[in-house]
Amino acid sequence: MRLNRTYFLIFIFGAILLPLFLLQCKTNSHQVSVLGKFENPADNPLTEEKIALGRLLFFDKRLSRNETVSCATCHVPSFAFTDRKKVSEGVDGRKTQRNSPSLLNSAYLKTLMFDAHLTSLEIQVIAPIQEHVEMDMDMKTLLKRLRKDEHYTKEAKAIFNRDFDAFVLTRSIAAFERSLISENSRFDQYYSGIKPNALSKNEKAGWKLFSEKLYCTKCHPAPYFTTFIAENNGLYSEYGEDKGRFRIFNDSNDIGFFKVPSLRNIELTFPYMHDGSKSTLDEVIQHYSKGGEHHKLQSKNIIPFKLTAKETSQLKAFLIALTDTSYMKDFK
Ligand code: HEC
Ligand code: HEC
Structure with a gap:
């Protein structure tokens, strides 16, 4: 009898208190919101599926001419999406002119690049792909290459209802970037x-x-x-x-x-x-x-x-x- 009661108490603790405790931890970790809401472009609504597709593309080295460089080569997650180099290096070790900026909270940026001249994450995606010292890739060849990936073509249809193209590529990567929030220091x-x-x-x-x-x-x-x-x-x-x-x-x-x-x-x-x-x-x-x-x-x-x-x-x-x-x- 006594043993049963002990088990009962352990059960109560596990089934009721533990989830409550975990829920408490979860809400705590989300309480800080000093940055507020960012303006998401109306033509690129954020969805979990799109962010997941953008994430795969962000880490995909096939985006560069010789398949050696991904966005994450110069924007490394554990370095707050920078690369710890004086200036970044693209394909064949070609040096760029500049130091890689963090992509955390890029959803809030009103202007992009050190020259503050680009205004949307969607447009920015094309720059490093085509840049000679970064990924050195042309869009036509890239789309042909990525269309051979069944997962990409399937997701493009499911999320955007179209073939995998530059629209899908830039919208997905931008959505992934908007998911990179850091405001809990x-x-x-x-x-x-x-x-x-x-x-x-x-x-x-x-x-x-x-x-x-x-x-x-x-x-x-x-x-x-x-x-x-x-x-x-x-x-x-x-x-x-x-x-x-x-x-x-x-x-x-x-x-x-x-x-x-x-x-x-x-x-x-x-x-x-x-x-x-x-x-x-x-x-x-x-x-x-x-x-x-x-x-x-x-x-x-x-x-x-x-x-x-x-x-x-x-x-x-x-x-x-x-x-x-x-x-x-x-x-x-
Ligand atoms: C007039 C505007 C201005 C003021 C005032 C200013 N900064 Fe800056 N800060 C900049 C600019 C612009 C850059 C980037 C310059 C560049 O990349 O060549 C920068 C870069 C930095 C960086 C390097 C950031 C990075 O990621 O590379 C640090 C750290 C920094 N500032 C700290 C400070 C501190 C501390 C003060 C006060 C003593 C200060 N700044 C005052 C404009 C300013
Ligand atoms: C070869 C290294 C390299 C690669 C590859 C690279 N980047 Fe960058 N990225 C940089 C550097 C350097 C800058 C700063 C450029 C400038 O200001 O002129 C930058 C700037 C940016 C910015 C602007 C951030 C800000 O604060 O204004 C975004 C967004 C960005 N990169 C996203 C990407 C995405 C997405 C990819 C992949 C499609 C990518 N980058 C690939 C090095 C790289």
Whole structure:
């Protein structure tokens, strides 16, 4: 009799309390929502099936001419979808001009690329596929190649009701990119008010420096840590071959202007700047503390400052509290 009762109690615990406990954990992990809803294009509604198809394509090396490079070669999930190289390398080890940006929260981006000139993820997909130093592939050959994949043709029919084509390819990959959300850092837990103690004293002091004593939030404001526009942060006194947005519109007022990168997951996305020229956060802080390299178009907001060693470590501690690897649960 007694034994039965013990079993009964264990059963009750397992059947009722455990699911309740798990449910609680699940809701907790979803409570933080500092970024709000993004605007999804009306002609590309998000569905689980489309995201799954986009994900397969994102990791598919057949997208490159010699089948050696996928999107994920330069946008590696565990590095917050960057590649830890100064500048990215495409087919045959060809070097690009630029450092790979994170794709996390790209759903919120109002402009794309360091030149801030593209406006939709759908259009962007075509760029790396055709780019000589990236995937070096032409769309016609690529579609012929991918149409031989029965799963792709079947899913194209099921999801889009059409043959596998550039529309299917770009819509699916863009949908997958919009599913890459990261907004559950300790800073987010603190900032949203859900967990006021999520940040240590030093990290809170670092946030105060970043947002009050210094001028960082002029261009890197919470919660996105970017204004989405291109700015000249005085990285160089003279810009060499890569003059930023200037190369798109040939407007000399654009020299040295690069889209402000988000600082989310900055701990994972080194090296820094459009050309990967800063290896560490210390080097970045040094750059700003001396007031930049004084390019003639440098933003007036960038002025010299002095921090004590303790303040520098607090500023870094805050930046590192912007790390959120919970998105990795889908990439194990
Ligand atoms: C050879 C490396 C490489 C490959 C392959 C590659 N990318 Fe990129 N990606 C980059 C670099 C470098 C940039 C920055 C380019 C620039 O700003 O001019 C970039 C920029 C982007 C951006 C803009 C992000 C932002 O913050 O503005 C998106 C989105 C993107 N890539 C998605 C993709 C997708 C999707 C694929 C596959 C179809 C892909 N990339 C393949 C290196 C690569
Ligand atoms: C006038 C706008 C502006 C201000 C103010 C500013 N930044 Fe930036 N920041 C930028 C731009 C633009 C870039 C990218 C430049 C490039 O790629 O060449 C950048 C890049 C960075 C990066 C590297 C990001 C990456 O992924 O490569 C870090 C870190 C950074 N800034 C931190 C700070 C800090 C800390 C402050 C305050 C001391 C600050 N920024 C103030 C515009 C600004």
